[in-house]
Amino acid sequence: MTSLMKVTFGEYIRALRNLNKLTLTQLAAKLDLDSANLSKIENGKRDFDQKRLPKLAKVFNLEIEELKKEFISDQIAKQIYECDCTKEMLVVAEEKAEYRRQLNNQYKKAKAI
Numbered sequence: 001m002t003s004l005m006k007v008t009f010g011e012y013i014r015a016l017r018n019l020n021k022l023t024l025t026q027l028a029a030k031l032d033l034d035s036a037n038l039s040k041i042e043n044g045k046r047d048f049d050q051k052r053l054p055k056l057a058k059v060f061n062l063e064i065e066e067l068k069k070e071f072i073s074d075q076i077a078k079q080i081y082e083c084d085c086t087k088e089m090l091v092v093a094e095e096k097a098e099y100r101r102q103l104n105n106q107y108k109k110a111k112a113i
Contacts, residue, residue, distance in 0.1 A: 031055050
C-alpha cells in the first residue's frame, strides 16, 4: 500500500485494517493493544506508539521505512497544525534540519578517522 498522504496515521491504520479485512479486536490483539485504544488511535484521539511500528509492518507485510515515513510525516504535520506554523517557519525548520544533517556527517567523518 502506498502513501495515502492526506490522511492521519490513525486513518492509515484503519485503511490497512479494512483492506486486510481485520476487525478492530483482531488487529489490536496482533499489536498487543486493547481495541478501545486502537479505536482512539484510528480516530485521532491517541497517538500510535512508534515502538509498535515493527509489529504493524509485520502484520501488514509492509516495509518498515514506508511505515516510518507515514508515521513521522504525520507527527510533523500534527506539530505544524498545533503550532499554527507559517511557511516561513517551515523553511527555517528545513534549514535547521539540513544543518543537523551536515553536523551528523561531520561527526561520522571525524569518528572514522
